[in-house]
Amino acid sequence: MQQPERFSDLPEYAFPRLRALIEGVAAGGPLLPMSLGEPRHDLPPFLGEALAKHAGLFGRYPPNEGYPDLRAAISGWLRRRFGLTEAATDPDAHVFPLNGTREGLFAACLALVPERKNGERPAVLIPNPFYQCYAVAALAAGAEPIYVPAEAETGFLPDFAALPPALLDRTAAVYLCSPANPQGAVADLDHWTRLIALADKHDFRIFADECYSEIHRGTPPPSSLQAAQAMDADPERVLAFHSLSKRSNLPGIRSGFCAGGPKTIAAMRKLRAYAGAPLPGPIQMASAEVWADEAHVDASRAVYMEKFAMADRILGNMEGYRPPEAGFFLWLDVSARHGDGEAATLKLWRETGVRVLPGAYLSRPSPDWLGGGDPGARYVRIALVERPEDVERGLTLIRDCLG
Numbered sequence: 519m520q521q522p523e524r525f526s527d528l529p530e531y532a533f534p535r536l537r538a539l540i541e542g543v544a545a546g547g548p549l550l551p552m553s554l555g556e557p558r559h560d561l562p563p564f565l566g567e568a569l570a571k572h573a574g575l576f577g578r579y580p581p582n583e584g585y586p587d588l589r590a591a592i593s594g595w596l597r598r599r600f601g602l603t604e605a606a607t608d609p610d611a612h613v614f615p616l617n618g619t620r621e622g623l624f625a626a627c628l629a630l631v632p633e634r635k636n637g638e639r640p641a642v643l644i645p646n647p648f649y650q651c652y653a654v655a656a657l658a659a660g661a662e663p664i665y666v667p668a669e670a671e672t673g674f675l676p677d678f679a680a681l682p683p684a685l686l687d688r689t690a691a692v693y694l695c696s697p698a699n700p701q702g703a704v705a706d707l708d709h710w711t712r713l714i715a716l717a718d719k720h721d722f723r724i725f726a727d728e729c730y731s732e733i734h735r736g737t738p739p740p741s742s743l744q745a746a747q748a749m750d751a752d753p754e755r756v757l758a759f760h761s762l763s764k765r766s767n768l769p770g771i772r773s774g775f776c777a778g779g780p781k782t783i784a785a786m787r788k789l790r791a792y793a794g795a796p797l798p799g800p801i802q803m804a805s806a807e808v809w810a811d812e813a814h815v816d817a818s819r820a821v822y823m824e825k826f827a828m829a830d831r832i833l834g835n836m837e838g839y840r841p842p843e844a845g846f847f848l849w850l851d852v853s854a855r856h857g858d859g860e861a862a863t864l865k866l867w868r869e870t871g872v873r874v875l876p877g878a879y880l881s882r883p884s885p886d887w888l889g890g891g892d893p894g895a896r897y898v899r900i901a902l903v904e905r906p907e908d909v910e911r912g913l914t915l916i917r918d919c920l921g
């Protein structure tokens with residue numbers, strides 16, 4: 519199985535593929551979007567005022583490393599949320615604001631993956647299915663992306679430790695998304711601890727995509743940084759990513775950060791000094807207020823709880839349904855009745871107007887040595903981001919059409 523080796527060989531991005539799939543097919547009802555992970559809950563109520571207060575900063579070039587207020591707010595949040603120490607969260611050394619996590623997840627490979635690892639072309643390990651940015655990042659850095667299945671047998675997280683030691687020795691970095699998009703699986707502290715130990719043994723970095731950490735069903739998912747602190751790991755092993763897009767329903771503000779060891783952050787800062795687009799000043803200052811407030815996050819989580827309960831109630835008896843641990847997606851196995859996720863997506867669109875995403879648009883076929891097949895093909899991804907009444911209608915239509 520030959521994987522795409524260049525950017526130009528990659529398939530179209532998931533959403534243009536979805537548009538092409540349903541183009542020319544009339545919707546069977548009013549459009550109900552459940553494909554894109556764009557949270558539609560309330561914005562933090564103080565946002566407008568916070569932006570207006572600092573509007574004058576639009577007249578200044580924003581600092582690459584972020585205003586001190588923003589870095590301090592991020593550090594404070596990391597300490598409160600994950601119990602990290604002051605030493606591990608020094609705002610000058612350990613955190614770096616990003617224009618949303620996507621650009622940081624991409625930049626991480628350029629900044630931190632070397633040209634050679636132990637004399638060989640480096641590998642970057644990626645869960646399969648995955649957030650598509652990881653693959654482009656690995657290819658842009660000249661590394662070989664290796665797509666490691668994250669299916670039911672391994673708790674919907676990739677089992678990197680089971681890979682051949684020679685591959686792990688040339689691995690420069692791994693991406694792990696927890697809570698995972700799309701499967702909703704969570705890496706617990708033990709999982710992170712074992713991964714950090716593996717990274718120590720084979721000398722690679724961990725890019726921990728934790729942007730769904732605040733959307734959970736009661737037990738807050740831990741951070742990789744907590745595990746690193748508890749085991750007194752080399753702080754340069756882990757670079758964790760967080761975002762206001764999911765936590766605070768602000769995908770349009772483009773505000774996130776990465777946190778990790780001082781050398782790692784220095785490399786990110788250097789790359790972005792040359793090629794980055796810093797967050798606009800007013801957005802930095804408003805983001806500081808948003809990271810400091812939890813009331814709006816709690817309120818939004820309560821709405822997600824309502825929707826999780828709705829999913830359990832409406833889809834609970836449907837073959838292929840599995841309640842997610844966290845995040846806001848359902849990863850529904852439709853293979854028993856519909857063959858694959860594309861067929862189910864088309865049927866649902868044609869008969870109801872509900873738009874979901876075929877799982878295969880988020881995955882790659884596996885080579886035989888990794889078990890073959892395509893870990894996304896049997897699934898559709900359903901986003902629970904619309905208002906509860908719309909989600910309820912959508913889930914009911916899904917059950918009646920696909921169940």
Ligand SMILES: Cc1ncc(COP(=O)(O)O)c(C=O)c1O
Nearest residue numbers: 555618619620649699761763774
């Ligand atoms: C797994 C994952 N990582 C990162 C991102 C990027 O989010 P943002 O750039 O808005 O922070 C997303 C967005 O959908 C995502 O699903």
